[in-house]
Amino acid sequence: MQIMNNYRCLMLCCFLSIMAAAQKDPILIDEVSAVIGKNAIFKSEIMSSAEQLKMQGAPNDLSTECYVLQERLFEKLLVHKAEVDSIEVSDSEIDDAIDRRMSYMLMRLGGSEIEFQKFYGKSVLQFKKEIRGTVADNILAQKVRSNITRDVSVSPTDVKNYFSSIPKDSLPVVPESYKIAQLVIKAKPNKTEKERVRKKLEDVRKRILNGSDFDLMARIYSKDPGSRERGGDLGFLSRNQLVPEFSAVAFKLQVGEVSEIVESPFGFHLIQMLEKKGNLIHARHILMIPEIYPTDMNIAKQRADSIKSVIKSGVNFNKLASDLSDDEQSKINGGVVRNNQTGGNYFEVEELEQSLYLKLQSMNEGEITEPEVFNMIDNSMAYRIIYLMDKLDFHVANIQSDYDRIKSAALSAKQELEVKKWINSHLEGTFIKLPENYRGCPILSVWYANETKPLVKK
Known part of the structure; x- marks a missing residue:
């Protein structure tokens, strides 16, 4: 703290x-x-x-x-x-x-x-x-x-003891902050577009099998900005670093083998195995991504609107988010968005997108936003509905309102002690x-x- x-x-x-x-x-x-x-x-x-x-x-x-x-x-x-x-x-x-x-x-x-x-x-x-x-x-x-x-963790007692150890006149002031949940409906490409992209990648696969250089084909056709400039090279990866659809195929390939077309949430992949080392694979890929057209966005918007109506009728937002949201990270927590900086569920004003903050500022706890266009972390287009779960005004930290923050600080303090021991021994x-x-x-x-x-x- x-x-x-x-x-x-x-x-x-x-x-x-x-x-x-x-x-x-x-x-x-x-x-x-x-x-x-x-x-x-x-x-x-x-x-x-x-x-x-x-x-x-x-x-x-x-x-x-x-x-x-x-x-x-x-x-x-x-x-x-x-x-x-x-x-x-x-x-x-x-x-x-x-x-x-x-x-x-x-x-x-x-x-x-x-x-x-x-x-x-x-x-x-x-x-x-x-x-x-x-x-x-x-x-x-x-x-x-x-x-x-x-292996460092803190118990509720540790958190309370940590908070009690802070002098009352040194308690930090917590700025205005918000706890939100989201329900995300991803726009999905239509069947015709997916078939077009699959066929295009199949043609590239045939060219590679007939002697074309995979590296060159990746530089020309791949839509993965992170690997395209390296000829699709992904480096060494473990199974848990890859989406299941990709890893299920990649880990079965022999060195030099080129896969069939693989569909994942990112699009369509062509994978070549370069090397295996223990539990790691060294692979490269070509990624092609189907286009999202206005009609696809309209379908996503209609679905989001219908879900909004269900929420308005009294159905629990968090339950719907767990069942229906296309955002894998937040849906496992009932749509609750986690603050990766603090490890808690509250966001200070400067940690929020300005447009989102302006909406939240005028909302009451328990209210939801209209479905709005949302750019996901993988650049996929989607609509999302935001649910304001809690709003905290500017206040002096207390164990009831700020437990997550205090727990994070207590954990950090305990980790620092472990780190100091490690430094002294190394x-x-x-x-x-x-x-x-x-x-x-x-x-x-x-x-x-x-x-x-x-x-x-x-």
Whole structure:
């Protein structure tokens, strides 16, 4: 619940924004501030990230730079551990992470790639290439961190004790926030369009079987932006990283074999097995996506309207969402939308789309919106109905209204203790070089205590 805990989730976005702007104007050669194992931390990372955090309300003094350096040291230590343990990250994991972060950055610029290029002085494609290594390191670090904290949990008693330990005059103020559920009706392509796309992909399959290069065909025909530029290469993947329809076919293929046409929620796939390694497969694919026409959208709208009428008649929204919604993530919770940043079910104003907030602001608890066009995470077109479950006004945190937030903070605190134990047990034997100007930072004392001593000539 302390202010710095809120900044960790901003760290990567700050750093990516810095990287995007870094080459807009000429800069001096960067200075290495610290080294963990073989991984360097540059002065620009520390200074620029600290400035970004200060703009978000962090203390305007050296302590913020100390915090940034601590976070970067920890990430580099995790990356070093991942390298030692041969932990790998797949191309598809990197692509997905980059796409999510790019969506966030573009959203801040109105969703325009042209505005992005004007603002940062480089194209989205250039930026994606530049941040690839940074994002890969971040994913590696997250994998190791997840291994460290995966068995950590908190009981209701732990949550109450954590809340009781906070001095009354230090209780945080919780901004206006909303708990919502959604029922999503996806627009589905018509039968004629699906047959057209299937036939087109069948023709591509025949060409490949007759000698055409799969890599080239993927670059020409695939509609998967994440893999098309690599000839459809998805990298190494486990079964649970793939939708069931895809994995059921892919894992049965022999090396070099090309699949029949596979239909999944994303469209139609042609898959080729490249390599198998234990429980992982290295595959590539060509994705073709049927078009959604206005008539298809109208059908989805009519269905959403009829469901709205059923809700208005008194049928439970959450039950209908569980039964009818096309959004797999929220339907398992009765349509309740989860806040991935906090782990809870409430969203602060700045975490909501502006258009949605404007609707919620004028609604009462228990009311629903009209069906509205909605772009799903896979870019599918849909209609959604939003149900306002709860609205919290600006208030001082309390255990009744803010249990999810307090539980998340209690869990984070317990995880941090586990992480500190792990750091203390892994610093010894790791090469560490640190800058002199942060030696007085209390939060960095354990790092300086374990700094690699220079060799002294006899």
